[in-house]
Amino acid sequence: MTEATTDHNGLALKATALARLHSAPEILQVVNVWDVISARTIADIPGMKALATASHSIAASLGYDDGENIPVAEMIAAVGRIAAATDLPVSADLESGYGDPEDTVRRAIGVGIVGANIEDQMRPLPEAVAQMETVLKAGQAEGIDFVLNARTDAFVKAGDRDPEEVLADAVERGKAYLAIGATNVFVPGLLDERAVTTLVQAFGPQRLSVINVPGSLAPSRLQELGVARISYGPWTQRVALTALANSARELLAGGALPEGTLPLN
Structure with a gap:
């Protein structure tokens, strides 16, 4: 068996494993990462089963504003370094596909990514469905069961739209994406229990x-309600930056480094 075949088989197995984690009764929590050291730190935590990148955090770490302002080549390079740093399956936040979702996903698969978030950005529904179909097509072309979130x-x-209309839109769009083969539907926002139950x-x-x-x-309640996956987006990077800022203030005030600080890098 060639090395290339072995690598491809390994990638296919990771994609299958990631899909199973989404369908398991136990909720999948992915603590979002943005570079190699954050990926290694999170991957080493007992019980961590998969990693997910945060596009906002990656862009911020490289000096770009969120919202597809980072060049696609830089995003692919960043998620590739993360995938190479761990044996866990990695799902990447690829925003809306950077103008060419099929090519972007194929490039991501090429650097070891086996799943992705792709945003619809509230495009007209037929256009959004076609966009998601191209992502699934990319996975098929590469011979893996790509996990489309x-x-x-x-x-x-x-905005200020009627909340009932917003929820109805989310339902309609999610069902359309599932109908063409999406693994899951990602509905970001501060959702109350009624919204989660309806979805x-x-x-x-x-x-x-x-x-x-x-x-x-709480994650425990979301699991009881039947949710598949929880992610944390840019909030994990904000937690790290808050700790850094607080430590800097303490040091400038004559204090010391926090007790219990670990040499994780």
Whole structure:
């Protein structure tokens, strides 16, 4: 067996493993990472089963604003370094695909990524469905069961719209993405229990992905409600930066480094 074949087989196995983690009764928590050292730190935590990147955090670490301002080549290089740093399956946040979702996903697979978030950005539904189809096509072309966490921005872009209309939009879009083969539907936003329950009932158990932010439902409750996956987006980087800022203030005030600081790098 050639080395290339071995690598491909390993990638296919990681994709299958990631899909199974999404469909398992136990909720999948992915603590988002943004570079090699954050990936290695999180991957070494007992019980961690998969990693997910955060596009916002990667862009910020490289000096770009969020929202596809980072060149796609830099994003692919960043997620590739993360995938190479761990044996865990890695799902990448690839925003809306940087103008060419199929090519972007094929390039991501080429550097070891086996799943991705892709944003619909509330494009007209037929256009958004076609966009998600190209992502699945890319996985098929590369011979793996690529894990598409199809993201609808219904809540993110809700503005002052009627909450019931927003929820109905999320349901309609999510069902359309699942119908073409998406693994899960990612509905970011501060969702209350009624919204989560409605979405799970519409999509089925273990098909909804959410982001947890300050004020979100607890992971244990989300698991009881049938949610598949929780991610944390840029909040994990914000936790790290808050600790850094607080330590700097303490040092400038004449204090010391925090007790219990570990040499993780």
